[in-house]
């Protein structure tokens with residue numbers, strides 16, 4: 194059984210993946226900012242999840258987090274880079290350059306930073322899964338330019354690291370269609386509006402975080418040992434329509 198680092202473990206997809214990993218018998222280091230939800234996460238998992246408070250958009254906080262893991266001689270068997278932001282939706286012709294900063298800082302630079310610092314801690318044969326999206330891969334909604342560009346960059350980073358590490362550490366990206374989480378509720382202006390929009394989904398509703406979590410834990414496990422450098426679409430057929 195292994196130790197897995199999961200970012201954005203206090204909500205949505207990261208929360209479901211962290212819990213699923215513990216159900217599979219692993220220990221989890223769950224990263225997020227919200228201490229109340231972090232404490233609840235530890236309780237919910239009977240302390241098999243350790244909450245680590247870190248604002249990943251702050252480079253010094255990422256360095257401090259990884260310094261701590263290094264000092265504790267933590268050996269990791271996998272990482273799920275999951276925390277991200279949509280940023281501010283806006284018309285691409287008018288978006289200020291600053292709209293890209295916040296999104297790229299968390300979605301791309303923090304992911305890259307964390308991977309760089311995690312590599313020396315990752316055991317041979319371990320697996321890194323990066324949460325990209327169908328946006329920036331197969332779908333390009335016009336108001337989410339920085340988010341789409343950031344997720345395309347996450348896929349490029351995934352393939353770059355996969356090539357570099359030659360299978361000693363595997364890297365794959367997951368590209369989910371709509372998942373029922375607080376992030377998507379916010380984008381649609383509330384849960385009711387999200388659910389209403391999802392009635393037009395290919396299959397009539399979005400996935401729950403628990404429905405997609407096993408895909409991530411499979412990719413983090415040895416059962417997926419021949420899958421490397423891929424960006425895998427998981428969307429219930431959404432991109433067909």
Ligand SMILES: NC(=O)c1ccc[n+]([C@@H]2O[C@H](COP(=O)([O-])OP(=O)(O)OC[C@H]3O[C@@H](n4cnc5c(N)ncnc54)[C@H](OP(=O)(O)O)[C@@H]3O)[C@@H](O)[C@H]2O)c1
Pocket residue numbers: 200201202203204205206207224225226227228230247248249250275276277278299324325326327368369370371372373374375376377
């Ligand atoms: N929901 C979808 O439809 C969908 C579809 C495709 C891809 N995705 C991707 O899935 C991932 C997770 O999204 P979700 O829908 O599960 O969102 P969510 O429910 O809002 O969860 C986001 C998580 O990220 C953490 N987080 C956000 N900013 C952070 C920061 N600066 N530092 C540390 N942690 C931070 C949050 O923790 P704290 O609040 O504790 O900081 C929270 O645990 C994202 O990469 C998203 O792009 C989502």
